Amino acid sequence: MLKSKSILILLSAVICLSVSLIEAMAQKSRTKKLTIQGSTTVLPIAQRCAEEFMKEHPEANISVRGGGSGVGIAALIDGTIDIADASRAMKTKELKKARVNGINPVAHVVARDAIAVILHPQNPVNNLTKSHLKAIYTGAISRWNEVGGTSDVIVVVSRDVASGTFEVFNELALDKQRVRPDALMQASNQAVVNIVASTNGAIGYVGLGYLSKEVKPIAIDGVMPSVATAKSGAYLLARSLYMYTDGKPKGLAKEFIDFVLGPKGQKIVKEEGFVPVK
Numbered sequence: 001m002l003k004s005k006s007i008l009i010l011l012s013a014v015i016c017l018s019v020s021l022i023e024a025m026a027q028k029s030r031t032k033k034l035t036i037q038g039s040t041t042v043l044p045i046a047q048r049c050a051e052e053f054m055k056e057h058p059e060a061n062i063s064v065r066g067g068g069s070g071v072g073i074a075a076l077i078d079g080t081i082d083i084a085d086a087s088r089a090m091k092t093k094e095l096k097k098a099r100v101n102g103i104n105p106v107a108h109v110v111a112r113d114a115i116a117v118i119l120h121p122q123n124p125v126n127n128l129t130k131s132h133l134k135a136i137y138t139g140a141i142s143r144w145n146e147v148g149g150t151s152d153v154i155v156v157v158s159r160d161v162a163s164g165t166f167e168v169f170n171e172l173a174l175d176k177q178r179v180r181p182d183a184l185m186q187a188s189n190q191a192v193v194n195i196v197a198s199t200n201g202a203i204g205y206v207g208l209g210y211l212s213k214e215v216k217p218i219a220i221d222g223v224m225p226s227v228a229t230a231k232s233g234a235y236l237l238a239r240s241l242y243m244y245t246d247g248k249p250k251g252l253a254k255e256f257i258d259f260v261l262g263p264k265g266q267k268i269v270k271e272e273g274f275v276p277v278k
Contacts, residue, residue: 032057032252037065038072038085039164040188041207042241045111046085048268049260060252066188069164076244077103082253084244087113087164087207104247110260112275113207114230115169115237118193118215120200125149127219130236133173136203139180144201156183157195157204165189168239169205173220205237209273230275241274 036046043066050062072084077098090098090105098105117133119125125148128136135141136154145151158179159166170176179185186192192204197214204215208225211217217225220236229235249257259265266276 032060034060034062034083034252034256035065035081036062036072036083036085036243037067037075037081039069039087039241040066040190041087041113041165041209042085042110042243044209044272045241045260045269045274046083046243048272049256049265052264052268053256053259057255060256062256068160068162068187069167070162073105073244076105076246077101079103079246082245083249083256086242086244087239088167089240089242090244105244106246106248108243108245108249108257108261109240109277110243110265111241111269111277112230113209113239113241114225114235114275115165115172115205115239116208116211116217116225117203117205117220117237118196118211118217119203120196121214121216122200123149123216125218127222129221130173133220134175134177137174137179137183138177139182152201155195155199155202156180157192157199157202158183158185159189159192159205160185160187162187165205165207169237172237172239173205207274211273227270227273227275240277 046064050064054060054062069086069088073086073090073094075081076084077094089107095105117128125144128147132141132147137156141147142154143151144154184195189206189210192206193210193212193215196202196204208230223229223235225235230238243257243260245253261278266278269276
């Protein structure tokens with residue numbers, strides 16, 4: 001009798017341990033992790049898509065961070081993240097370093113955008129030529145009355161060098177010339193908006209999705225930044241927005257990229273103020 005009880009107790013313990021192991025393994029299999037980092041322009045798209053994707057896929061655990069395109073691309077090259085958000089294409093030197101590290105970056109265009117030049121709402125200037133914009137950012141023009149405005153000193157606000165937006169703006173608007181040394185270099189689109197909104201003489205630039213009533217977008221060479229002009233390419237500072245993976249995406253990364261490029265993801269792109277690509 002005593003022996004039978006001992007056997008039953010032992011069997012119960014084994015069964016409990018087996019059930020616990022099975023539950024632990026099941027829980028582990030239900031948790032799929034994905035790490036995304038990079039462009040603050042792409043950030044709102046990535047964040048909202050991740051939120052909606054996880055609602056549909058409770059087993060997924062997606063972490064989304066900003067930091068700038070350069071930061072995201074560097075992390076992908078180092079193999080520490082799964083997807084790099086970028087508001088510019090990867091540079092040749094980045095691609096070379098990636099291949100040295102055994103990484104094969106594959107670009108996925110998830111949206112189109114226009115880099116909007118913004119002023120304080122009280123600034124009477126509504127249009128700048130490319131040459132005026134270039135002269136302002138390189139230091140040749142320092143007061144608004146030189147371009148039809150008031151006598152206020154121009155406060156130049158720029159993105160920092162880790163930003164993909166900075167890279168595209170520097171190439172398309174400044175012809176790769178150096179930004180004036182007194183420019184206020186900011187780490188995010190929102191930081192640029194905040195300074196321009198609170199500084200009468202300020203000028204800055206941000207992605208379309210960051211426009212608000214706090215600032216005033218202006219035309220460049222007579223063309224306003226908008227979804228239509230970004231899509232058509234009529235606006236000088238139109239560009240593509242990217243998500244980069246190491247090789248063709250697989251597993252959760254593929255599922256997420258497919259979601260972003262699918263109807264729900266592209267709807268989010270539009271709702272965030274950017275231009276869908278599908």
